[in-house]
Amino acid sequence: MKVRVGREVLAEAIGWVAKGLPSRPSVPILAGMLVEAGDGQLTLSGFDYESSGQVTVPAEVADEGRYLVSGRLLADICRSMPRDSVELSGDAARLQVSSGSSRFVLHTLPLGEYPALPELPAATGVVSGEAFSRAVHQVVSAAGRDDTLPVFTGIRLEIRGPRIELLATDRYRLAVRTVEWEPVDPGVEANALVPAKLLADVSKAMAGHDVTLALGSTRTGDGLIGFGGAGRRATSRLIDGEFPKVRSLIPAPAAITSTVRVETAVLVEAAKRVALVAERTTPVRLTVADGTATLDAGSGDEAQASESVEVTLTGEPVSTGFNAGYLLDGLASIGAPVAHFAFTQPTKPANLTGLRSPDDAPPTDSAYILMPMRLPS
Numbered sequence: 001m002k003v004r005v006g007r008e009v010l011a012e013a014i015g016w017v018a019k020g021l022p023s024r025p026s027v028p029i030l031a032g033m034l035v036e037a038g039d040g041q042l043t044l045s046g047f048d049y050e051s052s053g054q055v056t057v058p059a060e061v062a063d064e065g066r067y068l069v070s071g072r073l074l075a076d077i078c079r080s081m082p083r084d085s086v087e088l089s090g091d092a093a094r095l096q097v098s099s100g101s102s103r104f105v106l107h108t109l110p111l112g113e114y115p116a117l118p119e120l121p122a123a124t125g126v127v128s129g130e131a132f133s134r135a136v137h138q139v140v141s142a143a144g145r146d147d148t149l150p151v152f153t154g155i156r157l158e159i160r161g162p163r164i165e166l167l168a169t170d171r172y173r174l175a176v177r178t179v180e181w182e183p184v185d186p187g188v189e190a191n192a193l194v195p196a197k198l199l200a201d202v203s204k205a206m207a208g209h210d211v212t213l214a215l216g217s218t219r220t221g222d223g224l225i226g227f228g229g230a231g232r233r234a235t236s237r238l239i240d241g242e243f244p245k246v247r248s249l250i251p252a253p254a255a256i257t258s259t260v261r262v263e264t265a266v267l268v269e270a271a272k273r274v275a276l277v278a279e280r281t282t283p284v285r286l287t288v289a290d291g292t293a294t295l296d297a298g299s300g301d302e303a304q305a306s307e308s309v310e311v312t313l314t315g316e317p318v319s320t321g322f323n324a325g326y327l328l329d330g331l332a333s334i335g336a337p338v339a340h341f342a343f344t345q346p347t348k349p350a351n352l353t354g355l356r357s358p359d360d361a362p363p364t365d366s367a368y369i370l371m372p373m374r375l376p377s
């Protein structure tokens with residue numbers, strides 16, 4: 001192999017593939033990254049039996065070749081290179097990476113032991129990368145991070161004709177977002193539970209381009225989903241399990257007794273300051289009355305904080321409490337200058353959505369449901 005490629009392009013591509021490589025692989029060979037050169041391009045691939053990632057970038061290819069090397073080490077090397085271009089060259093047992101006067105030699109891993117990447121299923125449809133990335137960003141913070149409860153670590157995609165609804169929950173909050181797309185079959189109906197981390201990485205990397213969704217079998221245990229766009233492709237096995245029935249948590253319009261509108265940035269800054277004295281298991285209390293929302297945390301035996309912000313209250317006064325981190329995650333996810341809260345009862349979930357202006361009607365295609373915390377007596 002003898003290849004020259006731009007350093008930034010190479011480092012970004014290798015870094016994206018390396019993100020998907022296991023830190024503690026069940027089989028050492030799965031820590032490898034496949035490097036292939038030919039036809040004026042360089043292709044980088046990784047696979048761990050659960051998910052795969054592949055990127056193709058343009059390159060000056062003098063000699064074709066195919067190598068398997070440590071993926072994370074290659075990523076670290078390429079990020080540190082001093083010049084604008086990187087050269088890859090090698091023989092049967094070694095791959096040399098050079099830029100300027102810097103030289104690294106990597107010993108290769110046995111290609112014959114590396115598993116073949118799964119094929120992408122047939123295309124199911126195309127979605128705007130920007131819209132899809134925004135929708136994933138708005139729900140991913142509500143997904144769980146406890147691997148012992150895998151169902152909660154995924155984002156559920158509910159495909160119903162021209163709409164994809166994304167849902168995520170960790171049992172303490174729920175995020176819902178709907179995005180339009182162009183399915184191959186206008187009447188398609190399917191459900192898929194996709195690992196949240198992979199979906200976040202894929203949607204971010206492909207945000208500037210249309211994304212092809214390729215949904216294979218969704219049968220329990222062998223489901224596969226693929227994504228393609230921006231010179232990249234990724235696949236993932238679907239999470240095996242039944243996603244909880246969570247729609248009942250979304251307050252019905254008729255049950256709403258109070259709504260609160262507030263500038264998102266103002267509330268975020270106030271919540272961050274007050275949260276400095278809030279323990280992880282204690283709430284930030286929110287009291288809304290007479291056009292003012294007061295946030296306070298702490299108790300008489302500990303540090304205390306309180307801050308008030310101007311709001312527009314419609315309906316009854318509100319007194320409730322939220323986990324500070326969950327509240328801030330929700331405010332970060334809505335991506336809008338005005339935050340809109342809809343309340344039913346202090347002990348019932350509240351619905352947080354974003355508005356472009358204070359006079360807008362609350363959206364019907366998104367929701368961020370926050371479970372209240374018990375307030376100390």
